[in-house]
Amino acid sequence: MNGYLDLLTEYMQAKQRYNVSTKQYMILSTYFFTKLYTDQLDVLLKQKETTSDILNEAYQYKNVVRWTNKPRVRKTFDSDFVLIPINLTNSHWILVVIDIKTTKAIYFDDSLPSYDDSAVDAAKLKRNKCLYTPIVLRVCLRWLEDEATTNNISFDKNEWKLIVVPNSLKQNNGIDCGACVLMKVDRIIDELPLVTDHPQTFQPGAM
Numbered sequence: 001m002n003g004y005l006d007l008l009t010e011y012m013q014a015k016q017r018y019n020v021s022t023k024q025y026m027i028l029s030t031y032f033f034t035k036l037y038t039d040q041l042d043v044l045l046k047q048k049e050t051t052s053d054i055l056n057e058a059y060q061y062k063n064v065v066r067w068t069n070k071p072r073v074r075k076t077f078d079s080d081f082v083l084i085p086i087n088l089t090n091s092h093w094i095l096v097v098i099d100i101k102t103t104k105a106i107y108f109d110d111s112l113p114s115y116d117d118s119a120v121d122a123a124k125l126k127r128n129k130c131l132y133t134p135i136v137l138r139v140c141l142r143w144l145e146d147e148a149t150t151n152n153i154s155f156d157k158n159e160w161k162l163i164v165v166p167n168s169l170k171q172n173n174g175i176d177c178g179a180c181v182l183m184k185v186d187r188i189i190d191e192l193p194l195v196t197d198h199p200q201t202f203q204p205g206a207m
Contacts, residue, residue: 001030004182012189026079033086035063037139061146076147085181093177095184096140105140107133107164110180137162
């Protein structure tokens with residue numbers, strides 16, 4: 001995953017050098033979200049009763065603060081889009097796209113049928129990986145808030161929308177989720193649409 005993401009980063013940088021694209025993208029490593037949050041998630045799910053407990057104790061901003069705040073690295077809020085590939089419970093890949101300009105955090109999951117924020121609790125999280133959705137989005141919003149504080153940028157989390165997209169590229173089996181995420185990143189860099197009225201099915205040969 002990270003090797004292909006590195007190639008996409010080089011491709012993106014080449015487009016910018018030759019003025020093919022003026023948009024600024026930050027593509028984070030697959031290790032980013034794990035260091036920020038999920039290192040402790042499975043342990044806490046066995047111990048805690050509420051999602052608020054899990055969110056507070058599993059979140060570790062100090063682990064990633066230097067990832068986007070060191071010399072010669074583009075700052076988060078200097079980007080147009082931040083792309084975060086995430087491996088849920090070491091078994092399923094999803095993608096979060098943070099649109100800095102329009103203040104949206106967008107969750108793409110090629111196997112997610114629906115989203116019900118009110119239905120989430122620790123017991124259900126243990127049974128259904130799809131219910132990680134609201135936690136992932138809240139973690140990303142909290143990270144943005146901490147990034148803003150670190151860089152002395154005004155930030156109002158109430159201005160941000162957390163969005164789940166059901167009509168995007170879909171996988172038709174249980175093994176292509178990683179390839180689907182890479183395809184989405186590729187299409188975002190090329191400024192191609194990910195959302196359609198009728199979801200497209202991913203074909204393994206499409207890459």
